[in-house]
Amino acid sequence: MARGAGTIAALLVLSLIAVPIGAVIWTAGGIAGLSAADWAAFRFTIWQALVSAGLSVLLAIPVARALARRRFRGRAALITLLGAPFVLPVIVAVMGLVSIFGRSGLVNTVLAGIGLPPVTIYGPQGVILAHVFFNLPLAVRMLVHGWLSIPAERFRVAAQLGQPVGRLLEWPMLRRTVPGVFVVIFLVCTTSFAVALILGGGPRATTLELAIYQAVRFEFDLGGAATLALIQLGVCVLAMAALIVVEAPDALGAGLDRTVERWDGSPRLDGLVMALAALFLILPLAAIILSGLPGLQQVPVSVYAAAGRSVIVALASMTLCILLAITIVTHGQNWPRVVATLPLSVTALVLGTGLFIVVFPFLRPSSVALPVTALMNALFALPFAVRILSTARDDAEAQFGRLADGLALSGWARMRVLILPRIRRPLGFAAGLAAALSMGDLGVITLFASGGQETLPLAMFRLMAAYQMEAAAGAAVLLVALSLGVFWLFDRGGRVGAGA
Numbered sequence: 001m002a003r004g005a006g007t008i009a010a011l012l013v014l015s016l017i018a019v020p021i022g023a024v025i026w027t028a029g030g031i032a033g034l035s036a037a038d039w040a041a042f043r044f045t046i047w048q049a050l051v052s053a054g055l056s057v058l059l060a061i062p063v064a065r066a067l068a069r070r071r072f073r074g075r076a077a078l079i080t081l082l083g084a085p086f087v088l089p090v091i092v093a094v095m096g097l098v099s100i101f102g103r104s105g106l107v108n109t110v111l112a113g114i115g116l117p118p119v120t121i122y123g124p125q126g127v128i129l130a131h132v133f134f135n136l137p138l139a140v141r142m143l144v145h146g147w148l149s150i151p152a153e154r155f156r157v158a159a160q161l162g163q164p165v166g167r168l169l170e171w172p173m174l175r176r177t178v179p180g181v182f183v184v185i186f187l188v189c190t191t192s193f194a195v196a197l198i199l200g201g202g203p204r205a206t207t208l209e210l211a212i213y214q215a216v217r218f219e220f221d222l223g224g225a226a227t228l229a230l231i232q233l234g235v236c237v238l239a240m241a242a243l244i245v246v247e248a249p250d251a252l253g254a255g256l257d258r259t260v261e262r263w264d265g266s267p268r269l270d271g272l273v274m275a276l277a278a279l280f281l282i283l284p285l286a287a288i289i290l291s292g293l294p295g296l297q298q299v300p301v302s303v304y305a306a307a308g309r310s311v312i313v314a315l316a317s318m319t320l321c322i323l324l325a326i327t328i329v330t331h332g333q334n335w336p337r338v339v340a341t342l343p344l345s346v347t348a349l350v351l352g353t354g355l356f357i358v359v360f361p362f363l364r365p366s367s368v369a370l371p372v373t374a375l376m377n378a379l380f381a382l383p384f385a386v387r388i389l390s391t392a393r394d395d396a397e398a399q400f401g402r403l404a405d406g407l408a409l410s411g412w413a414r415m416r417v418l419i420l421p422r423i424r425r426p427l428g429f430a431a432g433l434a435a436a437l438s439m440g441d442l443g444v445i446t447l448f449a450s451g452g453q454e455t456l457p458l459a460m461f462r463l464m465a466a467y468q469m470e471a472a473a474g475a476a477v478l479l480v481a482l483s484l485g486v487f488w489l490f491d492r493g494g495r496v497g498a499g500a
Contacts, residue, residue, distance in 0.1 A: 009327040010336035016379055017342055020354025021233065027226035027357050034227060040203060041211040042231060048124060048207070049189035052131035053182050059132065060139035060181075061174065063277045066270035067140065068147030078274065079144075081281060082137035088285070089440025089483055090194040091457050092476045094130055095464065096284030097121060098199075099291055099473075101129065106283070126199035127207075131192060135185045137281065142184070146177035180243060187239040190232070191347040194442040194457075198464065208232045209349045216447050222357055229350040240345045288476050295474030303475050305452075306459035307482060310439055313370055313455060314486055317377035317438040322431050324378065325385035329393045340386040343379050348443035351376060356447055369448035373455065376444045381434035388430040389423055432490035439483040456482070 067079065100106050101121040108118040121129065193209040200210055208228055215225035328336045355372055359365050420427075442457040449458055456479050463472035 005327045006330060006336050009324050010339040013324065013328075013342070013379065013382065014339050016375070017346060017351065019358065020351045021346070023354040023357040024226045024229045024233070024350065027223055028230045029223040029227050031227065031231070033224065037203060037206070038211060038224070038228060041206045041208050041228070044124070044205060045190055045207045045209075045232075045235070048127050048131070048205075049186045052128050052135065052189045053185040055128065056132050056135040056139045056185050057143075057178055057182050059277075060136055060143055061178075062273045063136070064140045064143035064147060066273045068144050070267065070270050070274075078278060079141075081278065082140055089442075089457060089479050090134070090192075091198065091442050091460055092288060092440065092480055093133065093284060094195060094198050095460075095472065095476050096288040097126075097130055097133060099287035100283050101126075106287070122199055123202065123205045124200075127192075127195055127205055130195045130199055131189045133280070133284065134192075134195075135188060136277070138188075139181050139185060140277070142181045143174075143177060146173050183239060183243045187236065187243070190235050190239065193347075193349055193446075194461075197442070197446070198461065208235070209347065212349045212353055213446060216353060216356060222353075222360070225353050226357065229353045232347060233350050236345050236347060236350075288473065288480065291470075292473040292475075292477030292480075295470040295472070296477060297474070298468075298471040299474040299478065300471065303456065303459050303463070303471070303478070306454050307456045307478055309370060309453070310456040310479075311482065311486070313374045313377065314435045314438040316371075316374040317381065318431050318435040318486075318490070320374065321378040321381045321385050321434040322427070324382055325389050325430065326427075328386055329389045337386055337390060341383045344383050348376055348380060348441075349447070351379070352444035352447045355444075365448045366450040366453055369445060369450070369453040370455075372448055373441070373445045374438070377438035377441050378434070381437050384437075385430040385434055388426045388433075391426075393423055428491050432487035435490060436483045436487040439486060440479065 067075070098105065098121060101119065102108070103118065103120070105121075111118055120126070190207075191209065192207070193213070196205065196207040196210040197213065200206060206214075208231060212225050212228045212232065215221045215228060325340070328340050352372075355376075356365055359368060359372075440457060441455075442461060445453075445455050445458050446461075449455070454462070456475065460472055460475040460479060463469075463475060
């Protein structure tokens with residue numbers, strides 16, 4: 001029974017990816033029909049992704065090194081802070097960056113005070129800055145794991161022999177780890193939409209995702225949008241293939257899992273590096289709160305209605321995502337889990353374009369804006385949910401599977417007695433993450449929504465486009481509160497009565 005349901009769930013996920021992509025391939029008019037602006041968008045997409053990934057990795061190396069070799073009070077809180085940009089809605093974080101680096105932001109105020117010319121956050125430099133803000137923490141977390149993979153005994157031997165740790169231990173680790181980190185961040189930067197929508201635009205800062213949006217919403221050129229979506233899909237597939245190629249096995253051997261003690265480097269320099277990184281992350285978040293609380297009084301009633309729609313969409317998306325994830329992880333075989341990771345190789349705008357093409361001949365796209373948004377949000381949260389739940393489910397089967405077999409537990413009874421009680425905490429975390437990601441999404445809804453179908457992120461973007469920055473700041477505070485609230489609610493719900 002579980003395997004049959006898991007097969008159906010995996011086939012449903014596969015069809016939700018294959019049908020839109022098939023529509024894109026069928027409608028695409030060929031690269032001969034692309035304009036010079038389209039090719040410029042392609043070149044800018046690749047260029048900004050290369051620069052953003054390179055800067056993120058280069059800046060992350062000293063931060064990760066400092067975190068890996070220093071133990072201090074507040075270290076756990078700093079590492080937790082590094083995860084904030086992942087849960088934080090993209091549009092909110094971008095607004096925080098505008099508050100710091102915008103025309104009247106903190107940086108330009110300081111520059112004006114010392115007689116220097118102002119900087120602008122809009123254009124290529126703004127897109128790159130925002131991508132570094134989002135991906136620097138990701139690169140740090142991934143590189144810290146690389147440092148922690150080096151056995152503590154190697155550092156001890158190097159210290160006793162007076163040998164250079166950097167050349168003998170850290171450089172080989174970085175040579176294995178950095179290419180994979182670079183490719184992951186490159187893939188994230190090529191699929192970024194909200195950043196380019198707010199900070200990009202114009203002939204010099206249009207990405208493929210933004211060009212797809214403009215082709216659908218402003219020009220209604222479905223053939224051109226499909227061609228651009230096909231090119232974007234090709235970029236993502238090549239990046240995923242490169243990620244598989246650059247992954248290298250661990251070549252440093254095993255240790256005794258002792259705590260790493262480091263005697264090299266300057267504690268003051270490491271402290272300065274970590275302080276600068278924390279300041280880069282904290283300032284935009286603090287600016288959102290400080291500017292947004294007074295702005296709550298200027299938020300129009302329509303924004304609260306949009307907030308209600310966002311909550312409904314988030315709950316529906318979370319429910320569908322968790323049902324699919326549970327069904328897939330209890331299948332007992334690996335191929336449904338592999339299928340569940342496929343959304344990582346495509347983008348919301350590519351699938352959204354395909355769904356728009358499929359729906360348009362039969363329905364008015366705006367009439368299905370919210371259901372389609374909930375469906376796509378569930379699909380793109382599914383890889384994370386499956387990854388979170390798989391380990392807990394496998395551990396439960398390894399520990400108690402034979403006992404359950406002896407008691408003839410199968411189907412729903414096995415799920416209720418064996419699986420669910422032991423995946424409760426990760427289930428709550430996965431549900432909270434899926435709901436939070438859906439709350440802050442600004443992707444597919446921009447293609448389908450019109451009038452009264454806008455969600456809170458889209459309502460906030462429209463306020464920013466209308467230069468109602470005070471009201472937009474109030475909407476940002478509301479969006480952050482709702483995103484973190486739904487995450488906390490479900491994460492905490494999974495822990496109540498579960499020994500945490």
